[in-house]
Amino acid sequence: MRHPRAFFAAALGLGLAAVGAAPAANAVAPAPAAQTSSYAAYEQSKENAAATKAFQAAVMKSVREQRAANPGIKVVTVRYSTTSAPSFRTQIARSTQIWNSSVSNVKLQEVTSGANFTYREGNDSRGSYASTDGHGRGYIFLDYRQNQQYNSTRVTAHETGHVLGLPDHYSGPCSELMSGGGPGTSCQNANPNAQERARVNQLWANGLAG
Secondary structure, three states, X not given: OOOOOOEEEOOOOEEEOOOOOOOOOOOOOOOOHHHHHHHHXXXXXXXXXXXXXXXXXXXXXXXXXXXOOOOOOOOEEEEEEEEEOHHHXXXXXXXXXXXXXXXXXXXXXXXXXXXXXXXXXXXXXXXXXEEEOOOOOEEEEEEHHHHHHOOHHHHHHHHHHHHOOOOOOOOOOOOOHHHOOOOOXXXXXXXXXXXXXXXXXXXXXXXXXX
C-alpha cells in the first residue's frame, strides 16, 4: 500500500512517489537513450569495479569482525539497514527473500543497528552501485531514475549480489542476475541462476567468505 511522498530532482525534472516502494516504472516517460547509456558506461568502468571491490572488502571485514566471537559458525548472517533507503524497503525485502531462498551458507537480515552494510537512495547519473563511504563501511546506492527504467527488484537483487561476492558480468543473458543492465530494460529476471547460486555457496562455505 503506497503512501505518496514527492521527491523532486531538479536536474531530471521528475516527481517520484512512494514510501515502502521504489518509484513506479511507469511514473514518468522513458528516459532518453543517453541516460541509459550513462548507466552502462559507469557500470563497465574501472571506477565502478574499484568501488565494488572496496565495498566487498568493507563488508567482509565487518562480517569477519562479528564472526570472531563465534568462530565455529557454519552459516553467516550478513546484516543490513534500510534506514537511508525507505522508498525501496519493499524491493530490498524481495531481494533478501530471493537470496535467502537461493543460497544456504549465508543469510541476509535487516537490523536497526550493527549493520554490515547499508542501503541508500537518491539521484545519481551513474545509476545504482555498491561502494564505500571512505571510512571502511559499505553501502548500496539505489538510483531513482534507473529503478524506473529497469525492473527495480532486479536492480536491488543485482547490487545485493555484490554483498555476497559476485562480480558484474554485463555480457551475460537476462537469466544471469549479475548481467545487470546489459540485457536492457525489458529484462525482468530478479533471480540468480544456478551458477551464481553455487558460486555464493562456495564463497561462504563453512561460514567464511573466500
